[in-house]
Structures are given as C-alpha cells and as structure tokens.
Amino acid sequence: MKKFAVAAALLSAVVATPALAADGGEARVEVRGGYIWGNGADEATLGIAGGYDYDLGTNTFVGAEIAGDKVLVDGANVQFSAGGRAGAKVGTAGKAYVNAGYTFGDIDDPYVGAGYEHKIGQNLYGKVEYRHQFINNFGDFDTVAVGLGMAF
Numbered sequence: 001m002k003k004f005a006v007a008a009a010l011l012s013a014v015v016a017t018p019a020l021a022a023d024g025g026e027a028r029v030e031v032r033g034g035y036i037w038g039n040g041a042d043e044a045t046l047g048i049a050g051g052y053d054y055d056l057g058t059n060t061f062v063g064a065e066i067a068g069d070k071v072l073v074d075g076a077n078v079q080f081s082a083g084g085r086a087g088a089k090v091g092t093a094g095k096a097y098v099n100a101g102y103t104f105g106d107i108d109d110p111y112v113g114a115g116y117e118h119k120i121g122q123n124l125y126g127k128v129e130y131r132h133q134f135i136n137n138f139g140d141f142d143t144v145a146v147g148l149g150m151a152f
Contacts, residue, residue: 024054024055025052025053025054025055025061025063026052026053026151026152027050027051027052027151027152028050028051028052028053028125028149028150028151028152029048029049029050029149029150030048030049030050030125030127030147030148030149030150031046031047031048031147031148031149032046032047032048032049032069032127032129032145032146032147032148033045033046033047033145033146033147034129034143034144034145034146035143035144035145036071036141036142036143037141037142037143038133038139038140038141038142039135039138039139039140039141041141043071043072043073043076044071044072045069045070045071045072045143045145046069046070046072047067047068047069047070047078047145048067048068049065049066049067049068049147049149050065050066050067051063051064051065051066051085052064053085053095058089059088059089060086060087060088060089061086061087061088061089061095061097062084062085062086063084063085063086063097064082064083064084064085065081065082065083065084065085065099065101066080066081066082067080067081067082068080068081069081076106077105077106078105079103079104079105079106079107080103080104080105081101081102081103081104081111082101082102082104083099083100083101083102083111084099084100084101085097085098085099085100085115086098086099090116090118093118093119094116094117094118094119095116095117095118096114096115096116097114097115097116097117098112098113098114099111099112099113099114099115099129099131100112100113103133107133107135107138109133109134109135109136110133110134111131111132111133111134112131112132112134113129113130113131113132113143114129114130115127115128115129115130116128116129119151123150123151123152124148124149124150124151125148125149125150125151126146126147126148126149127146127147127148127149128144128145128146128147129143129144129145129146129147130142130143130144131143131145
C-alpha cells in the first residue's frame with residue numbers, strides 16, 4: 001500500500017506540472033519500448049513515463065520523471081520508477097543527460113543511466129536511453145529503450 005501511495009503522489013505531481021511549463025521548463029509524456037538483459041535472461045519491455053525538465057539557463061537542465069514499465073513475459077508485473085536527470089542542451093533540439101532513481105514493485109532497487117532526446121518538430125520528440133539496474137539479491141540488469149513523446 002505504501003508503494004501505491006508513493007506512486008500516486010508522484011503521478012499527481014507530474015500531472016499538475018503543465019501549469020508550470022509556461023516559463024523555465026517543459027512537461028513531457030512518452031511511450032517507450034526496449035530490451036532488458038542480465039543474469040541469464042533477456043526480454044522485451046514496454047512502458048510509459050511522464051516528467052518535467054527545469055531549465056538552468058540556456059545550456060543545462062534538471063528534471064524529474066515517474067514511469068511504469070513492464071517486461072513482456074507472463075507473470076511479470078509493472079515496475080514503477082521515480083528518478084531525476086541532469087544534462088546539457090545539444091543545439092536547438094537535443095538534450096544529452098544522465099539519470100538516476102529507484103525502481104519499486106517486484107524489484108526495489110536503484111538505477112543509473114544516460115540518454116539522448118531530440119525534438120522532431122515543435123512538440124514531438126524521440127529518445128534513446130540506457131539504464132543499469134542494481135539488484136541486490138538477484139543480479140544486475142541492463143536496459144536499452146527508445147521512446148516517442150510529447151513535450152508541452
């Protein structure tokens with residue numbers, strides 16, 4: 001129940017952030033899919049995410065994100081995550097970043113990663129991201145995902 005309450009609070013915060021998007025940043029929502037491997041297993045994954053990036057001047061930003069991702073095998077539950085990212089703007093349409101956070105659900109452990117996001121037009125963006133999941137009692141996993149999203 002505690003995990004559900006945390007997820008609900010984080011989701012509420014992300015849903016409420018579009019009002020803040022007028023100056024100094026942008027909210028975003030995305031769908032993503034990828035590939036997860038480690039500890040002798042490899043599977044496809046599919047998920048959704050929402051977040052907000054705050055501008056720290058013309059070249060840098062920090063952001064927060066919540067997500068739900070599912071490994072596409074029978075019996076796997078949706079894994080929720082909450083984290084942050086920091087990075088540099090690349091040209092007028094790109095963002096390179098590092099991220100870190102915590103996954104909760106069947107697996108409760110931290111992750112770190114890096115990615116690149118690029119605007120396709122005014123509001124649409126594509127991204128690619130790598131994550132390394134530190135799993136204490138089972139063995140680490142790695143994920144590569146691509147996503148398509150809207151920024152507003």
